[in-house]
Amino acid sequence: MKIADNIETFNSLLRRRGFIWGPSPEIYGGLAGFYSYGPAGKALKNNILSKFRLELRAFGFSEVECPQILPEIVWEASGHLERFIDPVFRCQECETMLRADKFLQEQLPNTTIEGLTFEEMEALALSHKLRCPKCDTPLGKIEEYNLMLKTSVGNGTTAYLRPETATTTYLLFNRLNQDARRQYPIKVFQYGKAYRNEISPRQLVLRMRAFDQFEIQLFIGKEQEYNYEEYDEFNQEELPLLDWQTQEKNVLVPNRISLKQAIKTNVLKKPAFAYCLFLGYYLTSKLGFPDELIRLRQHSPQEMAHYADDAWDLEINTKQFGWVEICGIHDRTDYDLKRHGQFSKQNFKIAMGTDQKLKEIPQILEIAFGPDRIIYTLLESNFCVEDERIILKIEPSIAPNLVAVFPLVKNKEKIFNLAKKVHRLLLDSRISSFFDSAGSIGKRYRRQDELGTPYCITIDYDSLDDNTVTIRHRDTMEQKRVLISEILEYINKN
Structure with a gap:
């Protein structure tokens, strides 16, 4: 039977080979918005995280870890209790809830929904006579739906599960400033779980209620934003940029230009922020995405958060879901620390520029990755x-x-034992190796192709005589005989 090169084959692969399972728990029918990673998926995620950590340490970043549950006042100060909402249509007949902007975009694909007010979206639904997809009742007014997940701690203290990791990092600023010995910018990142009570979670792991975030922050002064030394090192790097003014002309193809040119032509304003765009793109490129599938798309003034000075999404073009944001890069100004200073009665003003008498609240530049979205x-x-x-x-x-x-065969003790010995050699050298003796050699090759394993090593009858093995390459299927004593060197070189 011919194997179809389509999205159904791909989705089946995710489940069969242990990348993504769910919705979880499957034995109880599953709860929307919650997924599990099988052995292959978790190994892939861990390898991505390890690569990010290794690269960021080389760029001078340190890692922190913060609580996932914080008191109500934190989220009041951050603005999440007031602003972290989605617009929803709630059917008056069957109580079905629909995320208004997403539903309208699906029903009216040629209409720009992003940036519309509640009233404008209501008017669109009315003029197109849109109805509830479940009971066919006409849609009415849009309601506000808060995405925060509320809980109670101890003796009735109201708290919330964090909807992002970033806020919990901001709360550490005074400690970070002391730890960094007042050397700026302060460069940190945090990886961990975040939680959002999504109305209609969908698209596999792209929109979940419990998900991972990998967020990178720079606490930086205003003067340094425009005179940032590390920008000079990378300003000739070219990135695929799609600015908001180009989008207004209905052009959706990015323009590949250098950071220096982007600053010169006012596509970007601040060299430090340009550096953040480069860093987000650099980390993404290390994962092996094809260049033609990557773009950096700027938010329009209507799309940007009210406090932001600039914002870009790093997107990947997918067959199943179109352009998918895997990283948001934001200039958050001094909004966050200013708000937390007001609510906590803390003074976050420090001297960060050449004039040590001039004190300011640090600006925050952010690179926010979604590891689950990266994996898909x-x-x-x-x-x-x-x-x-x-x-x-x-x-x-x-x-x-x-x-x-x-x-080659599992019923020949000497071949089996030698294969085990080679497997152990690899593991002892801390090379991730999988041992498989089940089924024909052809089927074993196919299983590893589906898991993305770059090299397959076969121990056969000749191996017993000359201590050589066959190493097969995944992409080309080329096979080469290599001495067992040279396996490690061969793999490391290739």
Whole structure:
């Protein structure tokens, strides 16, 4: 039976090979917005996180970890209790809730919904006579729906699960400032869980109620934003930028220009923020996304948060869901620390520029990745079917397993034992290796192609005589005989 190179084959692969399972818990029918990662998916996620951590340490960033539950006053200060809302249509007949902007975009794909007010969206629904998809009742007024997940701590203290990791990092500023010995900018990142009570979670792991965030922050002074040394090191780097004015002309193809040119032409204002765009793009490019699938799209003034000075989404073009944001890069100004200073009665003003008498509240520049979105888009963009083979051409350094080891036959004790010895050699060298002796050699190759394993090593009868093995490459299927003593060197070189 011919294998179809389509999205149904891809979605099946995610489940069959242990990348993504759910909605969870599956044995109880599943709860929308909650998914589990199988062994392959979790290994891929861990490898991505390890690569990010390694790269960020090289760029001078430190990692922090903060609580996932915080008291009500934190979220009142951050503005989440007031502003962290979605517009919803609530059917008066069957109580079905629909996220208004998303529903309108699906029903009216040629109409720009982003940036419309509640009243404008209501008018659109009325003029197009849109109805509830479940009971066919006409849609009415839009309501506000807060996404925060509320809980109670101890003796009735109201608290909320964090909807993002960033706010919890901001609260550490005084400690971070002391720890950094007042050297600026202060560069930190945090990885962890966040929670949002989404109205209609969908699109697999792209929109969940419990999800991962990997958020990077720079606490920086106004003077340094415009005179940032690290920008000079990278200002010739070219990025695929799609500014909001170009989008207004209905042009959706990014323009690949250097950061220096973007500053010169006022596409970007601040060199420090340009550096953040570069860093987000650089980290993404290290994961093996095809260049033509990546763009950085600027928010229009209507789309931007009220406190932001600039905002861009790093997006990946997918077959199943179109352009998907995997990272948001924001100039948050001094809004966050100013608000928390007011509510906590703390003074966050410090001297950050050349004039040490001039004190200011630090600006915050943010690079916010969604690891779950990275995993989906990375798998889809590296999925292909070639000559009846399903292959995930994942970057070797982040593949769930770098190597798989097979005995040609499992009923020959000497071959089996030698294969086990080679497998152990790889593991002892801290190379991720998977041992498989079940089924024909062809089927074992196919299983590893589907998992994205770059190298398969087969131990056969000749191996017993000359201590060589066959190493097969995933992408080309090229096979090469290599001495067991040279396996590690061969893999490290290739």
